[in-house]
Amino acid sequence: MRKIKASELIGPVKQALQEINFDTPAETMESLRRAWKTEVSEAGRGVLEDIVKNREIAAKKRLAMCQDTGMAVIFVELGQEVHIEGPIEEALNEAVRQAYEEGYLRKSVVADPLFDRKNTRDNTPAIVHFRLVPGEQLKLIVAAKGAGSENMSTVKMLTPAAGVAGLKRAVVEFVEQAGPNPCPPIVVGLGIGGDLELAALLAKRALMRKMGQRNPDPRYAKLEEELLEAINRTGVGPQGLGGINTAMDVRIEYFPTHIAELPLAINIDCHLHRHKEIVI
Ligand code: SF4
Incomplete structure (x- = not known):
């Protein structure tokens, strides 16, 4: 059985959370550029131009591309032949904490949804979905979802x-x-x-x-x-x-x-x- 320490997840998840707030994958950039090129409305073209330029600046200056840096949503696909040593959700939340604090990303999570709505001040907890799959691999999909x-x-x-x-x-x-x-x-x-x-x-x-x-x-x-x-x-x-x-x-x-x-x-x-x- 493969063993992975929960703490080993902190670095990669933290990095992914910062990257998705700063960088745009090539295929998304291509879709945005295609939209800019094909848009028939002048106002729409102007918006798309701003969106594309904003993405380029965010990547270059390592700045968040939007003020809403999202709530972290993490899909975990855990191979049945993998044993995680230590509390995995704690490690994922530590990654969120470090990513948002060190990346100057806005903290957007409130502890209680209805009454006092006090900000947790570190963007935790993440929303985590677990799925058990065959094999020895651990796959994580990390997302930042805006409101x-x-x-x-x-x-x-x-x-x-x-x-x-x-x-x-x-x-x-x-x-x-x-x-x-x-x-x-x-x-x-x-x-x-x-x-x-x-x-x-x-x-x-x-x-x-x-x-x-x-x-x-x-x-x-x-x-x-x-x-x-x-x-x-x-x-x-x-x-x-x-x-x-x-x-x-x-x-x-x-x-x-x-x-x-x-x-x-x-x-x-x-x-x-x-x-x-x-x-x-
Ligand atoms: S939905 Fe929220 S996160 Fe997305 S662009 Fe609009 S303000 Fe930004």
Whole structure:
């Protein structure tokens, strides 16, 4: 059995959290540049130019690309042949603490969601999702999720009668209503099937894929492309100022469901689209 000390995770997770706030992966930059080039609305083009330049400055000066540096969300895929020595969640939270403090990233987490809403002052705790998988590998996907786009997310318990047409309508109407709030051009993660909580998790997991990476099932891949086109026809545009680039990508994850259910979760990500995979 492979042994990994929990403390070994602190350095790589801390580095990933800072990198996703400063650097833009090549494929996201390419999507933003493509949007800038193809945008038909003048105001939209102006926004995209600012977004691209902001990314370049953030990377060069090691500054956060947005004042909202997000709540840390970490997906842990733990191989069954790996033994983690020490408390893993403590180590992940220590990584968040160090990353946000040393990287001058805004601390955006409140300890109690309803009553006193006092800032925890170190951006902890992270939201951690664990999954056991076969093998000897430990994979982590580290994300920083801003509130503007997270607030524009939902779970809808559709009935099977809604079908493909009803599901498409629900997604497009929801994105259109969200308008400028999630900071378009957005990435739309959809979780279809499972039950209420799994659909939400699938939608978040879909956001962790690479730009343009289609679902391996050709029916869902086609639906991703059709939805992307339909969303871009709404005219919301970059930052809601009108145009043809409302979304950069749509991704679907699905799971079997009950005969009487058709859960649909819509998790929107803003144009920052901050996440990174680490394999240990
Ligand atoms: S939604 Fe994204 S771009 Fe908009 S303020 Fe939040 S983190 Fe920044």
